[in-house]
Amino acid sequence: AEDGDPNILTLPPWTTSLGQPVAARPYGLPSQYEKGLQRRESPGLTRMSQVSVAFTPLQGLFGIITPSGLHFERHHQGWSDIDPSKHRLMVHGTDDGFVKQPKVYTVDDILRLPPVSRMHFIECGANTGMEWGNVAVPTVQYSHGMLSCSEFTGVPLRLILEDCGIDWKKAKYVLAEGADGSSMTRTIPIELVQSDEVLVAYGQNGEMLRPENGYPLRLVVPGVQGVSWVKWLRRIEVGDKPWATKDEAIHYIDLMPDGQHRQYTSTQECKSVITTPSGGQILLDKGFYNISGLAWSGRGKVKQVDVSTDGGINWRRARIEGPVNSKCLTRFNIDWVWDGKPAILQSRAMDETGYVQPSYGQLRAVRGTKSIYHNNAIQSWKVAESGEVSNVQVL
Ligand code: MTE
CATH class of the missing domain: 3.90.420.10 (Oxidoreductase, molybdopterin-binding domain)
Structure with a gap:
């Protein structure tokens, strides 16, 4: 660093030569450096890949629209x-x-x-x-x-x-x-x-x-x-x-x-999840972070999203980003200064009907633990002192 940043001081080939021609790729593709962002199949979830699911990489997306190539299957x-x-x-x-x-x-x-x-x-x-x-x-x-x-x-x-x-x-x-x-x-x-x-x-x-x-x-x-x-x-x-x-x-x-x-429980109730920071990611150091996530409701528009960084003891109102459409994903963001101590991040959404997303305790009291469908409980991500983020459940 004393000698200066070579990424500034040495001119790279893309500054000193011609780039690729137009229509080199008649149908555009993401950068080669974004290869990690892919739909993924959960290992062992189903016996055959023809009868299965490939999941959308929510952790790497911005805004509310899912690129068509990353839409879940x-x-x-x-x-x-x-x-x-x-x-x-x-x-x-x-x-x-x-x-x-x-x-x-x-x-x-x-x-x-x-x-x-x-x-x-x-x-x-x-x-x-x-x-x-x-x-x-x-x-x-x-x-x-x-x-x-x-x-x-x-x-x-x-x-x-x-x-x-x-x-x-x-x-x-x-x-x-x-x-x-x-x-x-x-x-x-x-x-x-x-x-x-x-x-x-x-x-x-x-x-x-x-x-x-x-x-x-x-x-x-x-x-x-x-x-x-x-x-x-x-x-x-x-x-x-x-x-x-x-x-x-x-x-x-x-x-x-x-x-x-x-039977016939068709509507997707109000739900939200923090997408960054989220399980598998690592916070590099204490200091400022933007907590970002998605909220949605099958009954209309998302009205409010609250975020907790202490496992649900205290809640702060997140900033909802427009547009807010009915039965559509809604992006929320909130500032957070991490003090380097263990934390539990949660989001809780409310829709325009006044319905509030339940905790695992509330949901299990009605639905038990043996179901497969319609789990809209509050998701918790634990941030360890090391900065590692993992999936935990808080009742
Ligand atoms: N329609 C047909 N014909 N065959 C299917 O297997 N899967 C259904 C639904 N429509 C399915 C289908 C299920 S279970 C879901 S969740 C959605 O399609 C998934 O849509 P996607 O693959 O576009 O994400």
Whole structure:
């Protein structure tokens, strides 16, 4: 350092020569120095990678939008890159009374209809599912990374159903079915469709959906657990009773402490998590840190986020960064001066309905410890004197 910083004193090649030409990479890629930021599969979580999850690296993202290449993936039977010219969306009723004119749409037909673009989070109901009984995974990528947020573009399902002459008085539910081998099928209540929130989407962050995320068509069901966001959408059926398909009668139901199963718990309740500092990271020295995280609610907008650095004894109001959209990720930040002593970092979100994210003690009192789905408890990260950050649970 006495001789001066060579990174300033010696001119590097990028200052003394021509750089790369335009369109050297017709579709851009991140810097080679950002290779560590990747979707990751949890080792040993499932027997096959076709029936598995790859988690979003929340610890390395800024703002609220998930880059499409880092959007989490959850497949029941693997993904395919479907030829859009061969893909069809069929819309019909359980019997003749539900829609006047059943129709088959091509992707081009859907692209001709008037679109809307909206930012929403998608969270798998199983997000944080490994942590019901105890700490199970080391990082926020594995504990909360079945969560992503995009700007989706598509056609309100209401419009398509009206195009088929739906009888709104008779219709109570729709069934959505995917074109993959898992025949993913989910019942959606008609009120969600009538509210205009449910989209038949083809766009994600300004371009067509990625194959992993449902190209060329997927259902977007804001606020509802990810499983209902049927990918590779090929069929919509209109009826008046829930279908109780395998994906809603056997899977995606919550085991309660008395051994009973709770069914059709679809809404993702208000939740938040600190993404930096978070498990697996190391604080280099005492001093100033920006604590940053994400908050979201399936019931609307995030209203407030409080942060504790002493395991929940004292709370301070975090700064919420705009835009604050309904059923969308919301970024929060707060200043923190670390004194070098052990600390426990937590965030607690409240949504516009007044619902407050529960502690593990509160959640377990109602839900027990044996469930998989809908764990929205307050997450705790312990900062050791060494600066190492680890996953802990505080009741
Ligand atoms: N749709 C189909 N057709 N097949 C699937 O396996 N997985 C569901 C849902 N839609 C699935 C599907 C589940 S469980 C989730 S959490 C979301 O898609 C995940 O969406 P993503 O892979 O785009 O993150």
